[in-house]
Amino acid sequence: MRRVEHVMGFPVSLRVDDEGSWESAADACFAWLREVDARFSPFREDSEVSRLDRGEPAPDRISPELAEVLALGERYRADTGGAFDVRLPGRGLDPCAVVKGWSVQKGADLLRAAGARRFCLNAGGDVTAAGGPWRVGVRHPEDAGRLCAVVELTDGAVATSARYERGDHIVDGRTGRPATGLLALTVTAPTLTEADTVATAAFALGRDGVDWAAARDGCEVFAVTADRRVLRTAGFPVAESGQAAA
Template identity: 80%
Template sequence: MRRVEHVMGFPVSLRVDDERVPAGAADAVFAWLREVDERFSPFRPDSEVSRLDRGGIGPGEVSADLAEVLARCEEYRVATGGAFDVRLPGRGLDPCAVVKGWSVQRAADLLRAAGVRRFCLNAGGDVVAAGGPWRVGVRHPERADRLCTVLEITDGAVATSALYERGAHILDGRTGLPATGLRSLTVVAPTLTEADGTATAAFALGRAGVAWAAARPDCEVFAVDEEGKVLRTPGLPVATAAAA
């Protein structure tokens, strides 16, 4: 079964390779992601995030889901010394860097709970996979038609932060300026919650973010710095054919 929808501002594709797909499993995935977009988008004036930002609700009145997201945002802010920050001066509250990975991981958990065993869920290039091996390409930061490497994932997640899709959109919270030092940074982790948040936070740190991300539990890293040098951890699950 294959299905693609445009949700939260990017394409989300679901592929399930089980012989039998539980009824309603895919519907539940996309319904959840649409719900997340309505509740947590900073671009929707009626979302919970927007209402919190303008004082319509207090910090003690947020949902358990938003409280979880904001707690993870704060964890990354503290861990990076403020390089990652969802409350930058002059800007509204924007937890999208954590919401994306968190919500797509939750969608993957819905699939597992429904009994789906072999699937690949790709949300704008960030991937959760189960029942592999699955091969996930890491795009070249300068050439859209080339890959830097191909990863082999059995059960886990891959997320990339880079300049090639949205330009210098990741800011260093310590300066308020675009992060520098890296062209792209990819993290492999057990969950997309961890992979996506770590990739963004590490990119905000600049070149020092490579070592920072590599030091986090169960994270492997592939990065290209601003000079084109490739940096990667020894445990990176590179596909055999790609390594050859």
């Protein structure tokens, strides 16, 4: 089964290779992602995130899901010395850097709970997969028509933070200015919650973020620095051959 929908501002594609009918499981996965978009988007005035940013409701009356997202954001803020922060001056509360990977991973968990064992869920290029091997292309940071690596996943996730889609959108919370030092950074991890947030946090840290991400349990890193050096941890799962399939 294959399905593609536009959710949270980017295309989300699902491929399930198990036998049987997976339409109901796919419906539940995409319904969850649409719910997340409605509840946690800082761009919707009626979302829970926007209401909290305005002081309604009180912080102790938020949903358990938003509390979980904010706790993750605080954990990474502390771990990066403030470089990663879901609250920035002039921008208010914006937990998107946590919400994307967290919500897509929970969508994958719904698929697993429904019995899916071999699937790939791709959210705007950030991927969580099971029952591989799956091959995922890592886009070249300066040439949209080229790949700079192909990752092989069995059960896990891969996420990339870079300038090429949205320009200097990742801000160093310590300075309030766009992060510098890297063109792109890709992280593999057991879950997309971690891969996506670590990639964004590491990018916010700049060149120091490569070592920071590499030191985290279960994470492997592929990075292109601003001076176009390629850095890669020894365990980064580069496929030896073949085309990207996700």
